[in-house]
Amino acid sequence: MTTVSVVRVYIKEGDKRGGHNLMEEIFRMLHDQYKVRGVTAFRGIAGFGSKGQVHADDILRLNVHLPLVLEFFDEPETVDAVMPHLRELVPPGHILRWEADCSCE
Numbered sequence: 001m002t003t004v005s006v007v008r009v010y011i012k013e014g015d016k017r018g019g020h021n022l023m024e025e026i027f028r029m030l031h032d033q034y035k036v037r038g039v040t041a042f043r044g045i046a047g048f049g050s051k052g053q054v055h056a057d058d059i060l061r062l063n064v065h066l067p068l069v070l071e072f073f074d075e076p077e078t079v080d081a082v083m084p085h086l087r088e089l090v091p092p093g094h095i096l097r098w099e100a101d102c103s104c105e
Contacts, residue, residue, distance in 0.1 A: 004076070005100075
C-alpha cells in the first residue's frame with residue numbers, strides 16, 4: 001500500500017477566472033503542469049452553499065450555478081506543490097484534503 005493525498009475542490013459550473021472557465025483551468029494545471037495521477041470532475045444536479053440558496057438542474061434551461069466537484073490524488077509531495085496554486089484560484093473553504101491508502105502499483 002502507498003499513502004496518497006486526495007483533494008476535493010468545490011466550485012460552480014459557471015465559475016470564471018480571468019475570463020476562463022475555472023474547472024478547465026484547474027484541470028489543465030493538474031494535467032499539464034503537475035501531471036497528477038488522476039483527476040475526476042463530478043457535475044452535480046443540485047446543491048447549496050454557505051448562503052443556503054438551492055440550485056437545481058432544470059430540463060428547460062442550463063443552470064450555470066450547479067455544483068462542480070474536482071477530485072484528484074497523488075503523492076503527498078506533489079499535492080503539497082499544487083496546493084498554493086490551487087488556493088490562488090479557489091475561494092477559502094472550498095478545498096478538502098485527506099490521506100488515503102492506495103494500491104497504486
